[in-house]
Amino acid sequence: MISFEWVRSFLHGLAAPPGQICVACGNRGALSTTLPGLCPRCVSSIPWIRSIRCHRCGRAIGCPDCARAENLRRSFEMNRSAVRYDPLMREWLAVYKYRGKERMAPLLGTMLGTAYRALQREMTLSPHMIWQAQAVTFVPVSRERHIERGFNQAERLAEVLSHEVRLPVIPMLMRTQHTEKQSYKSRKERVESMRNIFAVHEDASFYMKKILMNLPQNENHQLIHLILVDDVYTTGSTLEACSQAIKRWGEERGIYFKIYTLTWARS
Numbered sequence: 001m002i003s004f005e006w007v008r009s010f011l012h013g014l015a016a017p018p019g020q021i022c023v024a025c026g027n028r029g030a031l032s033t034t035l036p037g038l039c040p041r042c043v044s045s046i047p048w049i050r051s052i053r054c055h056r057c058g059r060a061i062g063c064p065d066c067a068r069a070e071n072l073r074r075s076f077e078m079n080r081s082a083v084r085y086d087p088l089m090r091e092w093l094a095v096y097k098y099r100g101k102e103r104m105a106p107l108l109g110t111m112l113g114t115a116y117r118a119l120q121r122e123m124t125l126s127p128h129m130i131w132q133a134q135a136v137t138f139v140p141v142s143r144e145r146h147i148e149r150g151f152n153q154a155e156r157l158a159e160v161l162s163h164e165v166r167l168p169v170i171p172m173l174m175r176t177q178h179t180e181k182q183s184y185k186s187r188k189e190r191v192e193s194m195r196n197i198f199a200v201h202e203d204a205s206f207y208m209k210k211i212l213m214n215l216p217q218n219e220n221h222q223l224i225h226l227i228l229v230d231d232v233y234t235t236g237s238t239l240e241a242c243s244q245a246i247k248r249w250g251e252e253r254g255i256y257f258k259i260y261t262l263t264w265a266r267s
């Protein structure tokens with residue numbers, strides 16, 4: 001006769017996670033205690049951006065991009081990224097984004113948390129007043145792409161980040177049109193096609209008012225520090241277009257934004 005204990009342990013075995021398998025390399029073994037789902041070997045191969053050479057875009061190497069005239073007046077304060085977009089990171093992102101391995105979201109989002117804390121340290125002038133953003137938002141994907149992939153990779157990352165750093169995540173932006181893949185276009189074409197493709201959801205007003213109500217009332221009381229999340233920073237044109245839409249929308253309502261873009265990788 002099958003004992004109750006046996007049934008219990010059998011059921012428990014079914015419910016337990018299927019061993020300790022690294023989400024990135026698929027090897028079985030003990031996983032890291034700091035980054036979810038990753039084996040120590042994969043942890044050690046992450047190309048973290050530890051020292052920043054370009055303070056605008058957060059690149060670890062010298063950056064002619066940010067010196068271009070059209071990039072001097074950016075709508076976001078700065079970009080910070082967790083890692084360099086090397087071949088391994090490219091592979092990880094492809095697995096997450098194109099092969100739909102959503103199990104990687106907690107890992108990539110936690111890595112974004114590391115970048116947020118580095119930004120906090122950078123922005124904090126006095127140990128008595130730790131710099132803090134008020135909310136997190138993300139770059140939206142078009143409906144077509146959402147259906148194609150089944151999820152918005154930036155939204156998932158923003159959700160994990162918001163949980164990590166205890167900030168509300170607010171879906172502020174929508175795409176007003178579907179754009180073709182940007183990779184085939186020249187820089188000028190990209191900038192042109194990005195104009196006016198993002199708009200702010202009307203109900204964002206409600207959330208922004210709530211945030212403002214909870215801020216200490218001083219001369220800056222209409223200013224919101226906002227984190228804008230995306231997976232990769234390439235030219236910054238998507239993030240610029242999103243930031244422009246948010247700032248324009250805010251100015252019309254007497255709300256001023258300082259936008260910090262936080263991206264998982266910097267190419």
Ligand SMILES: [Zn+2]
Pocket residue numbers: 022023024025026027038039040041042043
């Ligand atoms: Zn691994």
Ligand SMILES: [Zn+2]
Pocket residue numbers: 054055056057058059063065066
């Ligand atoms: Zn730069």
